[in-house]
Amino acid sequence: MDQVVKDVFRAEGTAVNWALLREGRDLTLVDGGYPGDVGAVLASIAAIGHRPEDVRAVLVTHAHVDHVGALNHLHERYGTPALMHPDEVANATGERHESATPADVARRAWRPSVLRWSLAITRAGGTQHPVAVHAEAFEPGTPLDLPGRPVPVHLPGHTSGSAAFVLPAAGVVLTGDALVTGHPLLRGSGPQLLPGFFHHDLDAARTSLARLGAVEAGLVVPGHGAPWRGDLARATERAARLIA
Numbered sequence: 001m002d003q004v005v006k007d008v009f010r011a012e013g014t015a016v017n018w019a020l021l022r023e024g025r026d027l028t029l030v031d032g033g034y035p036g037d038v039g040a041v042l043a044s045i046a047a048i049g050h051r052p053e054d055v056r057a058v059l060v061t062h063a064h065v066d067h068v069g070a071l072n073h074l075h076e077r078y079g080t081p082a083l084m085h086p087d088e089v090a091n092a093t094g095e096r097h098e099s100a101t102p103a104d105v106a107r108r109a110w111r112p113s114v115l116r117w118s119l120a121i122t123r124a125g126g127t128q129h130p131v132a133v134h135a136e137a138f139e140p141g142t143p144l145d146l147p148g149r150p151v152p153v154h155l156p157g158h159t160s161g162s163a164a165f166v167l168p169a170a171g172v173v174l175t176g177d178a179l180v181t182g183h184p185l186l187r188g189s190g191p192q193l194l195p196g197f198f199h200h201d202l203d204a205a206r207t208s209l210a211r212l213g214a215v216e217a218g219l220v221v222p223g224h225g226a227p228w229r230g231d232l233a234r235a236t237e238r239a240a241r242l243i244a
């Protein structure tokens with residue numbers, strides 16, 4: 001668990017990140033790890049002196065299995081709502097599937113790093129399709145009335161309803177998988193997209209990089225990889241060039 005800036009914390013589970021935004025006694029949890037990461041999510045809340053009851057909502061960058069693991073636990077125990085872009089709700093409720101298949105991953109499993117990762121995520125529930133029937137849409141485009149006052153930015157491509165969350169006062173953007181900085185399936189680190197087969201619509205993901213590049217934030221907290229500080233416009237241009 002690191003505090004990336006005041007009241008913004010980032011924790012890492014099974015090669016995936018989530019974040020906690022603090023405002024007084026209240027928290028917003030951004031993403032929820034794999035199903036096997038629920039204990040680690042709860043531990044990260046405790047590590048900053050909070051209780052799960054303090055989480056006002058889970059904000060979801062996108063509803064892939066590595067980002068929604070804690071949603072049902074928090075909803076069943078504490079009634080915590082799960083909010084996401086309107087175009088993402090069907091992915092969370094299981095009415096739609098926009099994710100890579102185990103076969104996509106298996107084709108690449110000859111690399112030792114990929115094999116290690118795929119065994120780890122399988123143990124963490126990575127082959128499941130968790131369904132969160134309580135998923136709700138937030139109102140896009142306006143600051144959300146939640147701790148941290150995150151502003152959603154719709155970045156379709158990785159999934160139809162992928163979103164980043166900008167924290168204007170902190171100069172931070174939480175990018176989910178619309179821009180990552182490291183992953184066991186990537187050869188290098190730094191701002192880039194995940195491999196193409198992970199994206200529902202790679203062309204849209206490329207277009208969304210330009211939209212993300214216009215966001216004013218100097219610190220990226222991605223869904224995968226370490227926080228990154230720098231010029232976001234240049235970073236997203238570089239990420240778009242790496243696809244081509």
Ligand SMILES: [Zn+2]
Binds near residue numbers: 016066223
């Ligand atoms: Zn992910």
